[in-house]
Amino acid sequence: DGGITQSPKYLFRKEGQNVTLSCEQNLNHDAMYWYRQDPGQGLRLIYYSQIVNDFQKGDIAEGYSVSREKKESFPLTVTSAQKNPTAFYLCASSSGLAGFNEQFFGPGTRLTVL
Amino acid sequence: KNQVEQSPQSLIILEGKNCTLQCNYTVSPFSNLRWYKQDTGRGPVSLTIMTFSENTKSNRRYTATLDADTKQSSLHITASQLSDSASYICVVSVGEITGGGNKLTFGTGTQLKVEL
Numbered sequence: 001d002g003g004i005t006q007s008p009k010y011l012f013r014k015e016g017q018n019v020t021l022s023c024e025q026n027l028n029h030d031a032m033y034w035y036r037q038d039p040g041q042g043l044r045l046i047y048y049s050q051i052v053n054d055f056q057k058g059d060i061a062e063g064y065s066v067s068r069e070k071k072e073s074f075p076l077t078v079t080s081a082q083k084n085p086t087a088f089y090l091c092a093s094s095s096g097l098a099g100f101n102e103q104f105f106g107p108g109t110r111l112t113v114l
Numbered sequence: 115k116n117q118v119e120q121s122p123q124s125l126i127i128l129e130g131k132n133c134t135l136q137c138n139y140t141v142s143p144f145s146n147l148r149w150y151k152q153d154t155g156r157g158p159v160s161l162t163i164m165t166f167s168e169n170t171k172s173n174r175r176y177t178a179t180l181d182a183d184t185k186q187s188s189l190h191i192t193a194s195q196l197s198d199s200a201s202y203i204c205v206v207s208v209g210e211i212t213g214g215g216n217k218l219t220f221g222t223g224t225q226l227k228v229e230l
Contacts, residue, residue, distance in 0.1 A: 004157075042118065042203070042220030043158075090157050099145055099207040099217040105157030 003027065004106035006091050011111045013078070013085070021076045021109045023091035031098060032074035036060060037088040037108075046089075048098070049074055078111060086113045116141040118206050118221035126227045131194055135224045137187040137204035145209035145217075149178050149189050152201045152223065161189070161202075194228045201225050 004025045013019045025032065031050050035043040045058030049068040063082025068074055074093075078085045089109045094101040118139045127133050139147070146165045150158035162171045162178040164187070170179045175198075177190045191198055201223040208217035 006157075040222060042222050044220075045218075088155075092157075099209070102148075102160055102163060103218075105150075105159070107157050108155065110155070 004091060004093055004104055006089075006106040006109050008109060009107065011109055013111065013113050015113055016080045018077055018079050019111065021078070021089055021091075021111070023074045023076065023106060024072055025074075025091075025093045025104075025106075026072060027093055027095075027104060028071070029093035029095050029104075030071070031094045031096060031101075032068070033092040033094075033098065033103070034058075034064070034066065034074070034076045035090045035092065037090055043090065046076065050097070085111055087111060116206070116208060116219045118204055118219050120202075120204050120221040120224050122224060123222075124225040124227070126229060127194055129194060129196055129228050129230055133191050133194060133226065135189045135191075135202050135204075135226070137189070137221060139185050139187070139204070139206045139219070141185075141206040141208055141219050143209040144182060144185075145207040147178075147180055147187050148205040148207070149176070149187075150203040150205060152203055154200070158203055191226075196228050196230070199226060199228045 007022045033048040034046040044060050047066040049055035065077045091106040092103045094103045121136045148163045149161040152158040164180045166182040175192045180187045203223045204221040206219050
């Protein structure tokens with residue numbers, strides 16, 4: 001059963017804590033992405049990775065960090081430096097550049113800061 | 115500035131009726147345009163992908179049209195079902211190979227509700 005999985009589905013965090021969101025794919029895709037979705041706004045790119053051990057900042061990378069040690073995995077850490085972290089986070093992957101290849105999305109993680 | 119605007123913001127229709135959602139974009143250079151369906155609390159799922167040379171594309175009850183000259187696209191849903199209730203997102207890709215792996219501009223979506 002191929003696809004993208006994200007965990008957990010819901011995550012609660014106290015202010016000042018770092019949290020890590022998991023994203024795993026078994027589609028053998030080289031590229032992976034993290035987006036943030038807020039009500040009334042389009043998806044915004046946080047970070048993306050085109051290949052293992054390499055990643056690039058997106059439009060709203062401040063307060064976030066990522067790693068890409070394995071092709072299948074692209075975890076996102078929301079740090080305490082992110083001023084407004086409550087949002088719906090979506091992970092995606094594509095076989096090549098997102099602009100020219102279809103992106104497949106995971107089910108999302110809803111993060112709430114208490 | 116690359117922008118994608120969708121209308122209406124929300125729409126309520128009766129089951130069995132048709133509807134059309136609109137997408138206007140100012141992305142340049144244009145590569146392709148995508149329509150996604152996003153159920154509440156879930157990730158988006160691709161419906162269609164159209165390049166500039168494609169005027170229309172169908173996927174079951176969904177038909178997308180593209181006018182690259184006027185930079186407009188529409189998504190027509192035929193014989194709506196309750197399961198069509200979702201947000202429909204228009205996404206436009208910038209036609210650049212260099213400079214990064216992701217050049218997608220997302221619309222804010224049209225929230226469709228299908229009622230009995």
